[in-house]
Each structure stands twice: as structure tokens, then as C-alpha cells.
Amino acid sequence: MTEVFNGQEEKDVFLRAYSSMILSRMFDKKIVTAQRQGRVGFYTPTIGQEATQVGVSMALNPDDLVYEYYRDVPFMIHRGVPVEVLLDQIMGNSEDSAKGRQMPSHYNAKDHNFMSVQSPVATNLPLAVGAAYAIKHRKENRVVVTTFGDGSTSTPDFHAAMNLASVYDLPVIFLCENNQWAISLPVEKQTKVEIWKKAEAYGAYGVKVDGNDFLETFKVAKDAVDRARSGKGPVLIEAISYRIGPHSTSDDPSKYRAEGITEGSEQDPIVIAEKRLKDLGYITDEIIDRMKSEAKRIVDQKFDEREKIPPPKPETMYDDVYKEMTWMVKEEKGEAL
Amino acid sequence: MVQAINSTLDYALSKNNDVVLLGEDIGRDGGVFRVTEGLQAKYGSDRVIDTPLVELGIVGMSIGMALNGMKPIPEIQFQDFIFTAFDQLVNQAAKLRYRSGGQFNVPMILRTPYGGGIKGGLYHSQSGEAYFAHTAGLTVISPSNPYDAKGLFMSALEYEDPIIFLEPKKLYRSVKMDVPDEEYKVPIGKASIVREGNDLTIVTYGSMVPVVSAAIEKNKVDAEIIDLRTIMPYDGSTILQSVKKTGRVMIVHEAPRTLGMGAEISAFLAERAIDYLMGPILRVTGPDTPFPYRLEDYYLPNERKIMKAVGKLKEFR
Ligand SMILES: Cc1ncc(C[n+]2csc(CCOP(=O)(O)OP(=O)(O)O)c2C)c(N)n1
Numbered sequence: 001m002t003e004v005f006n007g008q009e010e011k012d013v014f015l016r017a018y019s020s021m022i023l024s025r026m027f028d029k030k031i032v033t034a035q036r037q038g039r040v041g042f043y044t045p046t047i048g049q050e051a052t053q054v055g056v057s058m059a060l061n062p063d064d065l066v067y068e069y070y071r072d073v074p075f076m077i078h079r080g081v082p083v084e085v086l087l088d089q090i091m092g093n094s095e096d097s098a099k100g101r102q103m104p105s106h107y108n109a110k111d112h113n114f115m116s117v118q119s120p121v122a123t124n125l126p127l128a129v130g131a132a133y134a135i136k137h138r139k140e141n142r143v144v145v146t147t148f149g150d151g152s153t154s155t156p157d158f159h160a161a162m163n164l165a166s167v168y169d170l171p172v173i174f175l176c177e178n179n180q181w182a183i184s185l186p187v188e189k190q191t192k193v194e195i196w197k198k199a200e201a202y203g204a205y206g207v208k209v210d211g212n213d214f215l216e217t218f219k220v221a222k223d224a225v226d227r228a229r230s231g232k233g234p235v236l237i238e239a240i241s242y243r244i245g246p247h248s249t250s251d252d253p254s255k256y257r258a259e260g261i262t263e264g265s266e267q268d269p270i271v272i273a274e275k276r277l278k279d280l281g282y283i284t285d286e287i288i289d290r291m292k293s294e295a296k297r298i299v300d301q302k303f304d305e306r307e308k309i310p311p312p313k314p315e316t317m318y319d320d321v322y323k324e325m326t327w328m329v330k331e332e333k334g335e336a337l
Numbered sequence: 338m339v340q341a342i343n344s345t346l347d348y349a350l351s352k353n354n355d356v357v358l359l360g361e362d363i364g365r366d367g368g369v370f371r372v373t374e375g376l377q378a379k380y381g382s383d384r385v386i387d388t389p390l391v392e393l394g395i396v397g398m399s400i401g402m403a404l405n406g407m408k409p410i411p412e413i414q415f416q417d418f419i420f421t422a423f424d425q426l427v428n429q430a431a432k433l434r435y436r437s438g439g440q441f442n443v444p445m446i447l448r449t450p451y452g453g454g455i456k457g458g459l460y461h462s463q464s465g466e467a468y469f470a471h472t473a474g475l476t477v478i479s480p481s482n483p484y485d486a487k488g489l490f491m492s493a494l495e496y497e498d499p500i501i502f503l504e505p506k507k508l509y510r511s512v513k514m515d516v517p518d519e520e521y522k523v524p525i526g527k528a529s530i531v532r533e534g535n536d537l538t539i540v541t542y543g544s545m546v547p548v549v550s551a552a553i554e555k556n557k558v559d560a561e562i563i564d565l566r567t568i569m570p571y572d573g574s575t576i577l578q579s580v581k582k583t584g585r586v587m588i589v590h591e592a593p594r595t596l597g598m599g600a601e602i603s604a605f606l607a608e609r610a611i612d613y614l615m616g617p618i619l620r621v622t623g624p625d626t627p628f629p630y631r632l633e634d635y636y637l638p639n640e641r642k643i644m645k646a647v648g649k650l651k652e653f654r
């Protein structure tokens with residue numbers, strides 16, 4: 001099908017991709033429900049963006065870097081980030097590698113070559129350019145993928161990063177996850193031109209893809225990664241999907257939009273994946289059901305398990321501001337405890 | 338407080354056709370904190386403008402409008418996201434009057450929610466008032482209750498220089514009070530004495546006003562509480578008068594301690610009131626760290642920390 005893999009290898013790779021999408025979906029549903037039950041403070045759902053992220057992830061090597069944003073759970077799961085790591089972050093417990101300091105959806109998975117997630121959108125993009133410069137400087141064979149939404153293309157950071165990456169011919173894949181909404185603003189009101197077309201103005205290569213279809217996305221991503229890796233400079237991928245859920249658990253989309261793609265409909269990326277895999281003869285309804293209940297079981301079990309972990313100790317709040325704690329912070333810590 | 342600001346914005350839009358609101362998600366959605374709810378439906382999308390996601394553009398464009406006869410009221414969704422617009426604020430808005438010898442001025446009111454208390458972590462909790470207050474040319478306001486929010490905003494509508502109107506998001510829905518329907522103003526640059534007292538003076542503002550008041554009432558301390566209301570230019574004479582009376586003073590704010598407003602007020606008092614002071618000038622503030630998510634309650638000043646400082650001050654007589 002893709003001419004990238006041979007028969008059995010292809011089947012394994014595709015099934016693993018599907019399995020990541022399912023696990024992400026189950027994870028998403030679990031966290032949204034837990035938030036409503038008051039067991040989680042906040043969350044930005046990823047439902048609808050699974051195929052985009054898994055498709056791109058499939059085209060990467062483990063040592064490629066990802067400078068991701070807050071909606072990239074499927075991306076992280078497919079690159080092997082354990083569900084526990086995501087749960088610990090969301091719960092902000094004492095096992096969280098960032099010590100419960102960030103609000104939910106702001107993950108850290110350094111050992112899987114992900115950057116720490118920030119809230120101010122697109123501020124990760126210039127950093128990805130710097131990372132790519134370092135890679136080029138050291139003559140390494142790696143690429144950097146940086147992800148962001150459609151709304152984020154309006155920022156000065158997007159412009160700066162696209163321009164710099166192009167000027168220095170750097171191996172950066174700019175993955176715009178166009179879910180067609182930036183909170184309440186539809187993409188038509190965000191920009192007058194299609195996002196992928198902006199690449200040309202910077203001297204980069206731009207391409208648009210159906211981000212609901214993981215195989216289409218994979219093919220485009222593979223091509224983009226090959227380009228970047230072979231020194232042909234940055235690529236801007238516009239992957240078009242749809243934000244099926246609310247912007248966040250604090251958001252009520254009924255205030256500003258009619259229902260678009262719904263879960264389980266023909267354009268749901270998971271439904272598309274199932275159709276593709278069935279057409280290839282790689283999967284049956286029975287296997288699908290089994291995979292889904294297994295994913296649900298894993299998520300439920302891990303959630304209950306991680307929920308028992310206590311919060312970080314108050315004194316941890318004062319660490320990591322600088323390498324050496326300043327005398328002011330030392331004093332403040334002493335006063336407080 | 339949400340309702341008081343909403344009705345004041347409504348009033349401003351109805352009175353003056355040159356007033357426009359602009360920002361992210363303020364129109365159709367009504368704002369992520371619902372402060373601008375219903376205003377786009379009433380005044381149209383040309384006057385309550387949903388902008389693309391670009392703070393630098395929102396602020397820069399507002400300055401251009403203000404220079405040309407309009408009265409823009411931009412919203413930055415969270416103060417934490419203002420920093421790409423910092424250049425526009427510091428180098429354009431703040432300096433236009435000065436650099437043109439008074440020929441240009443920027444009558445803009447920038448509204449933005451700030452501070453902690455909503456479990457927002459590093460990027461939805463910051464208190465950046467000192468950055469703005471340190472910029473000559475910017476006026477910085479922070480109301481602590483719905484009455485002042487309306488009154489200060491009414492004054493801001495007639496003010497001719499750029500204002501950073503910092504709305505303590507913690508208080509958006511947590512404080513309720515009846516606000517008069519009629520027009521009234523609370524003067525810019527004038528603090529209010531929230532509570533009179535003789536033993537010590539507590540200078541505070543924004544979200545910390547109710548926290549300080551509750552601690553003082555509960556523990557029956559004879560403290561004078563001053564709510565700055567305007568952070569820059571702050572009301573030095575009200576502070577000075579109070580401190581001359583009580584001889585003891587502390588400053589309470591959420592923002593990190595070092596080089597915060599507490600530092601400025603301490604220096605001001607050290608210069609002018611040293612002879613009246615019986616003890617050190619104390620600060621109860623957030624620590625000099627970023628704002629944590631899960632440990633938010635440890636970060637913020639609270640009754641325990643305030644009373645500890647009160648106890649310490651009372652030792653000096
Ligand atoms: C610089 C900045 N401004 C505003 C916000 C508040 N905010 C959070 S997400 C968001 C919309 C982002 O839309 P998009 O880039 O399309 O990403 P999506 O959330 O749709 O995945 C906004 C305005 C922010 N995080 N950063």
C-alpha cells in the first residue's frame with residue numbers, strides 16, 4: 001500500500017498505529033469524564049486529531065525531536081510515552097516528572113524526545129528552529145517536528161520560525177494541526193489564505209493533507225521528513241482535521257458553533273482507520289472490539305492506580321528556579337515551612 | 338465582578354460610537370470568562386471584534402485606533418499572554434506622548450485577567466503588575482470589588498493615556514455586591530481605606546484585599562487596610578498618612594516579592610516615614626518562583642502568613 005514496508009511489517013506498523021489511536025481515544029474519554037466527576041482539574045481533549053498525530057509520528061525515528069503543543073496525546077502515546085506519565089502530569093502528583101507544577105495537558109516526556117509543553121501558543125516554534133540548527137551544526141541525521149494549531153499561525157512566533165528555518169535551510173517539519181477552530185474562532189476568520197500556502201512566501205515547502213486519514217498523513221509526512229533529512233529545508237504540513245470536542249473542559253462550543261464532525265461518524269479518524277485496515281484485510285470487527293475493550297481496561301486501571309499517588313511535597317515548590325537556589329528563595333522557603 | 342464590568346462595557350459602547358472592544362473569543366463566545374457576553378449581539382462584530390490569535394496585533398492595532406480618534410478597549414485573554422505585545426506597550430503606547438512632545442496620546446484601556454486562585458498553573462496565574470508599573474507612561478489599575486471595578490472603569494473611559502486594567506480573575510465570581518445602576522466614578526490614583534485601624538497599616542490591592550480583610554476581621558486586629566486600586570501612579574499620601582498614624586506597616590500581594598510593588602512602597606516609606614516606624618516594613622507575597630499548579634495554595638499569601646507577619650510587627654512597640 002505505501003511501498004515503504006513489506007507485507008507483514010506493514011500490517012504490524014499499521015495495527016500499532018491503530019492501537020495508539022484507540023488508546024488515545026479511550027484515554028481522552030476517560031479524562032473528560034474524570035474532569036466532570038471532579039477527579040481532574042482541566043483537560044484539552046484530543047479527540048479528532050488522532051490520525052494527524054499518529055500519521056506524522058509513524059514517519060519519525062525515535063531520536064527525532066518533537067516540540068509539541070498541549071493537544072498531542074496521540075502523538076506521545078504512539079512514540080511510546082507510557083500512559084502513566086500522562087496521567088501523573090494531568091493529576092499533578094508527586095510522580096509527575098515536572099513535580100505537579102504545570103496545569104493539566106502540559107506534558108513532559110524528555111526521554112521520548114519531546115519538549116516540555118508551554119501554554120502560550122507557538123512559542124515552541126522558534127525553539128524547534130534552534131534545535132534544528134543544533135542538529136545541523138553537529139551534522140546529525142535527525143529532524144525536528146513542531147506542532148501547533150491553526151490559530152497559532154497568526155502569531156509573530158510562527159512567522160519568525162518559518163522565516164528562520166527557511167533562511168538557514170533547517171530540518172524542521174512544521175505540523176499545523178488545523179482542527180478548524182481556535183477556541184471560538186473558525187479558521188476562515190483566522191486567515192485569508194490556506195495555511196499550507198504560506199510556506200511559499202518563506203521559501204519553504206508547503207503541503208496540505210487530510211489529517212483525518214492516518215495513511216494519507218503518514219505518506220505526506222514521510223515525504224516531508226525525507227526532504228528535511230536530506231537537507232532540502234523546512235516543510236509546512238497543514239493537516240486538516242476537526243476538533244470534535246470542546247477546546248477544553250472549560251469551554252462550551254454550543255455558544256459559538258453548530259455540530260460538525262461527530263464521534264463515530266464517517267469522518268471520524270478512527271472510523272476511517274478501521275475502514276482502511278479492513279480494506280487491506282488487516283483487521284476484523286472482532287479484533288477491533290477486542291482492542292477497544294483492552295484499551296479501555298488499561299486506561300481505567302491505570303487511572304485508578306495513579307489517582308492514589310499523593311501530591312508533591314510543598315517544599316518542592318522552591319526547587320528548579322535556578323540551578324542554585326537564590327538566597328531570596330531559600331529565605332522564603334524557610335519562612336513558609 | 339464579571340457583571341459589573343460587562344454592564345460598564347455595555348454603557349461605554351452605548352454612549353460612544355468610537356468605543357470598540359477587540360480580542361480573542363470576546364464576541365461570539367462572550368469571552369472565556371464571559372465578561373463580554375452578549376455585547377457582540379448588541380453592537381455588532383465591527384464594534385465587538387473577534388480577532389485572530391495575535392496579541393501583538395491586538396495591542397498594536399488598538400494603539401493605532403486610539404491615535405485616530407477611537408477609544409479601543411482591547412482584551413488580552415490572560416495577562417500571561419501579553420508578552421508578545423510588550424514591545425507595543427512599552428515602546429509605543431507608553432512613549433508616544435513623550436516622544437512627540439505631547440502631540441500624540443493613546444487613550445486605550447487594555448483589560449486583562451490576572452493572578453492566581455483558579456488552579457491555572459504557570460501560564461494562567463501570573464501577576465505582572467510590576468512590569469507595567471515600571472514603565473513610565475502606563476497607568477495600572479486593579480479593582481478589588483465590583484463597585485470599584487465599575488467606578489474605575491468609568492474614570493478610565495475619560496482618561497487620555499494608556500491604561501492596563503488588571504482584573505483579578507479569582508474575584509470575577511467570588512465576590513458579589515450590589516452595584517448602583519447610575520453613573521459614578523472612582524478616581525484614578527486614589528486608594529481607598531477599606532478598614533480604619535490604629536495598630537498597623539496593611540497596603541494591598543486586587544485579589545488580596547478580601548483575603549487580608551477576612552484575616553483581620555477574624556483575628557480582631559486593629560489594622561488599617563489600604564486598597565491601592567491604582568497601582569501606578571499609587572496613592573503615596575494616603576499610605577504615608579496611615580503609616581504616620583500606626584507606625585507599623587506591611588504590604589501584601591500575590592506577585593513575587595523581589596522588585597514587586599511591595600519593594601517600591603517600602604522604599605517610598607523608608608525615604609519618608611522612617612522616623613514614624615516602630616518596626617521593619619514587612620512583605621507578605623508570593624515567593625520568587627514561577628506559579629505552581631498543584632501547590633497553588635502554598636504559593637499564595639493566606640491568613641496564616643498574614644497573621645504571622647502581624648504577630649511579628651506587633652512585637653515592635
Ligand atoms: C499567545 C497565546 N494567546 C492566547 C492563548 C489562549 N488560547 C489557548 S488555546 C487558544 C486557541 C488556539 O487555537 P489553535 O492554535 O487553533 O489550537 P487548538 O487549540 O485549536 O488545537 C487560545 C486563544 C494562548 N494559549 N497563547
Ligand SMILES: [Mg+2]
Pocket residue numbers: 149150151177178179180181182183
Ligand atoms: Mg485549532
